[in-house]
Amino acid sequence: MTEKADLQSVLDRAAEGGRITPEEALALYRDAPLHALGAAADAARRRKFAGTEHIATYIIERNINYTNVCVTACKFCAFYAAPKDKAKGWTRDLDDILRRCAETVELGGTQIMFQGGHHPEYGVEYYEKHFRAIKKAFPQLVIHSLGASEVEHMARVSGVSVEEAIVRLREAGLDSFAGAGAELLPERPRKAIAPLKESGERWLEIMEIAHRLGVESTTTMLMGTGETNAERIEHLRMIRDVQDRTGGFRAFIPYTYQPENNRLRGRTQATVFEYLRMIAIARLFLDNVMHIQGSWLTTGKDVGQLTLHYGADDLGSVMLEENVVSSAGARHRSNRLELIDLIRKAGRVPAQRSTTYEHLVVHDDPANDPVDDRVMSHISSTALDGGTAHPELRILAAD
Numbered sequence: 244m245t246e247k248a249d250l251q252s253v254l255d256r257a258a259e260g261g262r263i264t265p266e267e268a269l270a271l272y273r274d275a276p277l278h279a280l281g282a283a284a285d286a287a288r289r290r291k292f293a294g295t296e297h298i299a300t301y302i303i304e305r306n307i308n309y310t311n312v313c314v315t316a317c318k319f320c321a322f323y324a325a326p327k328d329k330a331k332g333w334t335r336d337l338d339d340i341l342r343r344c345a346e347t348v349e350l351g352g353t354q355i356m357f358q359g360g361h362h363p364e365y366g367v368e369y370y371e372k373h374f375r376a377i378k379k380a381f382p383q384l385v386i387h388s389l390g391a392s393e394v395e396h397m398a399r400v401s402g403v404s405v406e407e408a409i410v411r412l413r414e415a416g417l418d419s420f421a422g423a424g425a426e427l428l429p430e431r432p433r434k435a436i437a438p439l440k441e442s443g444e445r446w447l448e449i450m451e452i453a454h455r456l457g458v459e460s461t462t463t464m465l466m467g468t469g470e471t472n473a474e475r476i477e478h479l480r481m482i483r484d485v486q487d488r489t490g491g492f493r494a495f496i497p498y499t500y501q502p503e504n505n506r507l508r509g510r511t512q513a514t515v516f517e518y519l520r521m522i523a524i525a526r527l528f529l530d531n532v533m534h535i536q537g538s539w540l541t542t543g544k545d546v547g548q549l550t551l552h553y554g555a556d557d558l559g560s561v562m563l564e565e566n567v568v569s570s571a572g573a574r575h576r577s578n579r580l581e582l583i584d585l586i587r588k589a590g591r592v593p594a595q596r597s598t599t600y601e602h603l604v605v606h607d608d609p610a611n612d613p614v615d616d617r618v619m620s621h622i623s624s625t626a627l628d629g630g631t632a633h634p635e636l637r638i639l640a641a642d
């Protein structure tokens with residue numbers, strides 16, 4: 244299946260919305276000419292978004308990291324502190340979290356991603372208390388947070404089923420799961436980088452339960468920790484199979500491993516070409532997932548811009564605060580005006596979106612572009628110069 248004509252016929256079928264097999268996806272991922280792959284993925288995107296194919300989206304959100312204390316010790320993670328490491332571990336209190344939510348609202352953010360370690364004492368009750376308080380104070384904020392790994396952990400701490408945990412989170416205000424923790428779903432690469440995490444099958448099983456209980460999610464993939472091409476495609480296959488049953492994955496977001504301050508330092512990293520090929524193959528193979536997001540945060544703004552020509556329809560967020568991948572070396576920062584400019588220079592009309600991908604503001608006239616230059620990416624971060632782990636907040640002070 245590596246003959247040029249065969250590859251082109253598979254590309255043509257996928258561009259037309261036809262389903263391709265994992266074997267065909269692997270052949271395309273390995274051997275299809277880069278530009279032909281990108282052209283097919285872009286055609287598939289335009290077909291899927293017929294009528295709004297001229298638009299590319301972004302969202303304004305804030306990651307709120309409530310603790311870095313974690314019992315799971317993933318080898319690629321530069322964020323966590325072991326529970327016994329009292330000097331490095333920290334937690335944020337509810338007042339601090341609510342102040343961060345207030346800043347998000349003040350700067351036009353619509354979503355928060357509550358993200359943290361697997362704290363040995365945080366069960367379902369901890370999240371119920373915090374989500375209720377956030378929704379009471381800021382009902383307009385969407386809580387797009389957590390994922391299967393956190394649910395598995397908190398259910399164990401509280402001694403309840405994952406079904407009960409999900410229902411209680413939903414009733415406390417959780418709107419959707421963010422889908423972090425997917426890492427790599429196949430067994431070999433997952434065990435190599437996150438041996439204490441639940442299996443990939445279990446991660447998907449919990450997501451499937453959530454989808455059936457009405458909690459949709461996004462899903463992710465961590466590239467560049469030594470996995471093979473076949474394992475990358477297997478990751479996509481596992482997601483597509485669940486999506487065929489539930490339809491609950493709103494988006495797929497591949498991002499790249501960052502090599503600093505973690506125990507995998509020196510492992511292979513995904514190249515720009517590998518990343519662009521993954522965006523394209525995801526658009527072609529995941530025919531049942533609507534949105535494909537390019538991660539400018541981990542690959543750089545220029546690569547993020549290029550993903551819009553390889554099948555991506557979304558550039559993710561102006562993330563007002565981010566500490567997790569920044570701790571591992573992601574130094575790319577941006578702001579709202581720059582993201583608008585990047586999208587425009589890729590030949591698309593930028594639009595600010597909601598969590599569920601409705602267009603909130605379509606920037607079709609540069610004369611009406613927003614002017615608030617405080618809407619920038621992770622100015623307040625524990626991981627960057629000027630960042631702070633503890634309660635002093637920097638975003639509004641930067642005005």
Ligand code: SF4
Pocket residue numbers: 313314315316317320321322323359360361392
């Ligand atoms: S990736 Fe998440 S679960 Fe793994 S060590 Fe880091 S904080 Fe803990």
